[in-house]
Amino acid sequence: MWFLEKAGRLDLSSYGRKDIFAHSPNPTNLNVLEAHHIFKSYARHEALKDVSIAIPRQTIFGLLGPNGAGKTTLIRIINQIIEPDSGSILINGEKLQPKHIGYIGYLPEERGLYKKMKVGEQLLYLARLKGLSRHEAVSRIQHWFARLEISGWSDKKVEDLSKGMQQKIQFIATVVHDPDLIILDEPFSGFDPINANLIKGEIMEMRDRGKSIIFSTHRMESVEEICSHIALINKAEKVLDGPKNEIKNQFRSNTYEVMHTGTFSDLGLSYQLVKQTPLEDGFFSAVFTIEPGISPNQLLHELIQQVEVHAFQEKIPSINEIFIAEVQKQ
Amino acid sequence: MNKIGLIIWREYITRVRKKSFIIMSILGPMLFGAIAIVPVWLASQESSGQKIIAVVDESGMFAKNFQNAGDDNIIYEYVKEPVEEVKSEISNGYRYGLLYIPTLDLEAPKGITLFSEGNPSMSTVSDIKQKIQGIIKDIKLERSSISKHALAQLETKLNIATINLQEDGTEQQGSSGTSSIVGYVSAFLVYGFIFLYGAQVMRGVIEEKSNRIVEIIISSVKPFQLMMGKIVGVAMVGLTQFLLWIVLTFTVSTLAFSFFQADFDPVQASVMTQQISQDKAAQADTVAQLENAIDTINIPLIVGCFLFFFLGGYLLYGALFAAIGSASDSDTDTQQFMLPIAAPLIFSIITLASVLNDPNGPMAFWLSIIPFTAPVTMMMRIPFGVPVWQLVLSMVLLIVGFVFTTWVASRVYRIGILTHGTKINYKTIGKWLFNSH
Numbered sequence: 001m002w003f004l005e006k007a008g009r010l011d012l013s014s015y016g017r018k019d020i021f022a023h024s025p026n027p028t029n030l031n032v033l034e035a036h037h038i039f040k041s042y043a044r045h046e047a048l049k050d051v052s053i054a055i056p057r058q059t060i061f062g063l064l065g066p067n068g069a070g071k072t073t074l075i076r077i078i079n080q081i082i083e084p085d086s087g088s089i090l091i092n093g094e095k096l097q098p099k100h101i102g103y104i105g106y107l108p109e110e111r112g113l114y115k116k117m118k119v120g121e122q123l124l125y126l127a128r129l130k131g132l133s134r135h136e137a138v139s140r141i142q143h144w145f146a147r148l149e150i151s152g153w154s155d156k157k158v159e160d161l162s163k164g165m166q167q168k169i170q171f172i173a174t175v176v177h178d179p180d181l182i183i184l185d186e187p188f189s190g191f192d193p194i195n196a197n198l199i200k201g202e203i204m205e206m207r208d209r210g211k212s213i214i215f216s217t218h219r220m221e222s223v224e225e226i227c228s229h230i231a232l233i234n235k236a237e238k239v240l241d242g243p244k245n246e247i248k249n250q251f252r253s254n255t256y257e258v259m260h261t262g263t264f265s266d267l268g269l270s271y272q273l274v275k276q277t278p279l280e281d282g283f284f285s286a287v288f289t290i291e292p293g294i295s296p297n298q299l300l301h302e303l304i305q306q307v308e309v310h311a312f313q314e315k316i317p318s319i320n321e322i323f324i325a326e327v328q329k330q
Numbered sequence: 331m332n333k334i335g336l337i338i339w340r341e342y343i344t345r346v347r348k349k350s351f352i353i354m355s356i357l358g359p360m361l362f363g364a365i366a367i368v369p370v371w372l373a374s375q376e377s378s379g380q381k382i383i384a385v386v387d388e389s390g391m392f393a394k395n396f397q398n399a400g401d402d403n404i405i406y407e408y409v410k411e412p413v414e415e416v417k418s419e420i421s422n423g424y425r426y427g428l429l430y431i432p433t434l435d436l437e438a439p440k441g442i443t444l445f446s447e448g449n450p451s452m453s454t455v456s457d458i459k460q461k462i463q464g465i466i467k468d469i470k471l472e473r474s475s476i477s478k479h480a481l482a483q484l485e486t487k488l489n490i491a492t493i494n495l496q497e498d499g500t501e502q503q504g505s506s507g508t509s510s511i512v513g514y515v516s517a518f519l520v521y522g523f524i525f526l527y528g529a530q531v532m533r534g535v536i537e538e539k540s541n542r543i544v545e546i547i548i549s550s551v552k553p554f555q556l557m558m559g560k561i562v563g564v565a566m567v568g569l570t571q572f573l574l575w576i577v578l579t580f581t582v583s584t585l586a587f588s589f590f591q592a593d594f595d596p597v598q599a600s601v602m603t604q605q606i607s608q609d610k611a612a613q614a615d616t617v618a619q620l621e622n623a624i625d626t627i628n629i630p631l632i633v634g635c636f637l638f639f640f641l642g643g644y645l646l647y648g649a650l651f652a653a654i655g656s657a658s659d660s661d662t663d664t665q666q667f668m669l670p671i672a673a674p675l676i677f678s679i680i681t682l683a684s685v686l687n688d689p690n691g692p693m694a695f696w697l698s699i700i701p702f703t704a705p706v707t708m709m710m711r712i713p714f715g716v717p718v719w720q721l722v723l724s725m726v727l728l729i730v731g732f733v734f735t736t737w738v739a740s741r742v743y744r745i746g747i748l749t750h751g752t753k754i755n756y757k758t759i760g761k762w763l764f765n766s767h
Contacts, residue, residue, distance in 0.1 A: 077749075080549070081548050081748070101549070106546070106547070106549040108542075108545040108546060110542045110545055111543070112541040112542030112546075114344075114541060114543055117344065125340055126547075129333055129336060129337075131333075131548035132488065173546065283550060317753050329510045
């Protein structure tokens with residue numbers, strides 16, 4: 001623990017108060033990242049076709065799409081691992097360049113650590129590759145060790161840790177240099193539920209501290225919960241993007257779901273019964289669509305006269321449904 | 331420290347701290363010593379089983395001539411019994427074999443036969459052959475009334491001193507024997523080091539790929555930086571090992587030397603000097619000659635060239651090894667790509683003997699100029715003296731070759747490290763090479 005001892009003398013109290021916009025030359029710029037008309041093709045196929053996205057500052061942005069849609073290619077371009085054939089990436093309004101490496105924290109889908117290296121040395125190495133000084137790196141590592149309550153692990157080799165422990169280290173490796181933009185590619189694949197929750201909590205906390213997070217996945221249920229903005233990519237092209245709630249509103253179809261007991265007869269032409277399914281104990285679930293201009297209260301009013309209503313809610317499509325609808329449309 | 335420095339440092343320190351490195355550093359010099367000493371020691375040991383061979387000499391011409399020297403493995407035993415009887419006795423195991431010599435026509439000896447159980451070794455047969463030839467020669471000499479003594483006087487022992495004329499006109503004494511040994515040893519060392527440390531680079535790349543850490547690293551540094559960092563880091567491990575071996579060998583041999591000298595009483599020595607036999611004088615002469623020969627070898631030149639050609643050859647091949655690693659998911663995948671890389675190296679080792687035959691011939695020249703074979707072949711030639719322009723040309727071409735292979739390797743590497751699970755063949759690699767992305 002030679003390097004942590006040295007850092008033990010540092011004053012770490014200022015860590016949390018660090019200026020969150022320290023890296024940002026232009027904090028008034030609303031978008032932390034903008035991709036303009038990105039094209040990229042490999043020998044056999046086109047990976048990205050005219051993809052433009054904008055990531056607003058301090059948001060959790062879901063980058064969605066089926067496997068092979070081009071998400072990872074876009075992320076690798078942002079991380080300067082590969083270069084686009086054409087198009088440009090702006091970070092805080094500035095053209096993407098090598099100095100932005102330290103500005104981004106990246107958790108790839110294909111991830112791992114040096115198995116034979118000690119945890120502390122490994123994190124120090126990765127942090128310093130991101131451009132941190134030894135001094136700074138050590139204090140950050142210590143901060144994260146304390147935060148995730150794993151202070152005793154520094155001298156352990158990665159291969160001696162359990163899978164769950166390795167995942168924590170992996171996460172620290174992603175954020176150790178305190179990046180302002182954090183890119184997580186399928187972050188919950190391979191993470192056990194406890195660590196997934198822990199990381200979800202950390203992601204939210206970082207957002208609250210002013211960080212922006214790009215969250216790439218094909219698993220929609222995790223997106224619904226934490227993302228405020230999404231972009232959907234399918235077959236190398238962007239299908240839709242924008243704030244999550246706006247997108248969901250776009251896909252509203254005046255559909256309402258009612259849970260009731262008893263039976264009803266014809267409600268009139270303005271209300272169309274889409275389907276009715278019996279539930280347990282004499283309960284039914286019925287789905288209606290109503291004509292535009294008719295309020296849900298009117299439907300409720302009609303129903304109350306005939307059946308006992310136990311629950312009534314608008315059926316807003318889940319991201320998953322939107323996703324499937326959009327992908328199938330193509 | 332910049333990023334490539336960090337990578338070099340990590341590659342270096344993780345390898346140098348390994349137990350296997352420390353063990354190799356200590357065992358290496360011992361192993362070299364053992365390789366040099368064990369064959370000599372084994373050869374000096376008497377073969378455990380002495381063979382008894384019965385000799386049936388029909389003419390009686392060879393009687394008493396098959397004398398048993400003390401340190402011989404073969405004991406000859408004259409027997410008078412008929413051949414068939416002795417032959418049948420061989421199977422009961424007392425005797426190893428039967429040498430049957432019929433009455434011979436000395437001008438055209440025929441019909442000498444060795445019966446034995448199992449095939450006799452080449453050396454046994456040639457021992458017997460020489461013995462019989464010697465005896466026949468003696469008999470013939472006697473017939474021509476030349477005495478053995480007179481013959482011995484005819485024979486003269488001769489050494490030819492080889493002097494290399496230097497370009498500046500000075501003369502340098504050379505010794506082809508010593509040059510050959512130095513050439514062989516340094517050529518083999520270069521060959522071994524290239525394979526040993528090239529394979530380490532390859533395994534390091536595969537490790538990063540199979541650990542899936544590579545994408546994390548190359549989001550911080552360029553793939554080229556990672557590749558070069560690894561190659562240079564491993565080169566430094568190789569140099570460290572080499573230096574450790576030199577220091578250790580030097581220390582051990584110095585210690586051993588001073589230990590033996592302590593045993594040597596100077597008074598006794600002076601007495602011994604007076605009593606020194608002719609034989610000893612001859613031996614001392616040989617030692618002096620050997621020392622002289624070692625003096626004639628330009629050690630700084632050889633060590634300098636060794637370091638250059640080891641590093642140059644290693645860098646040339648190391649980049650290719652890295653490319654192979656990047657195109658493979660596991661050690662077994664590497665096999666298909668190894669041949670084109672191993673072939674020129676193995677070829678340069680196979681041709682060492684012909685290079686030795688004619689160290690300045692066209693084959694030696696071309697092989698020591700072509701960068702892929704130069705490191706090994708040039709090390710063989712250097713102790714024999716190489717014109718400066720050839721040495722410089724070879725070095726320049728090696729550097730050019732290194733730049734070229736690194737360029738090729740980096741194009742394969744940057745795509746290979748991100749490719750998982752797909753079977754990669756030469757065609758795919760070709761595409762990586764010539765596509766810009």
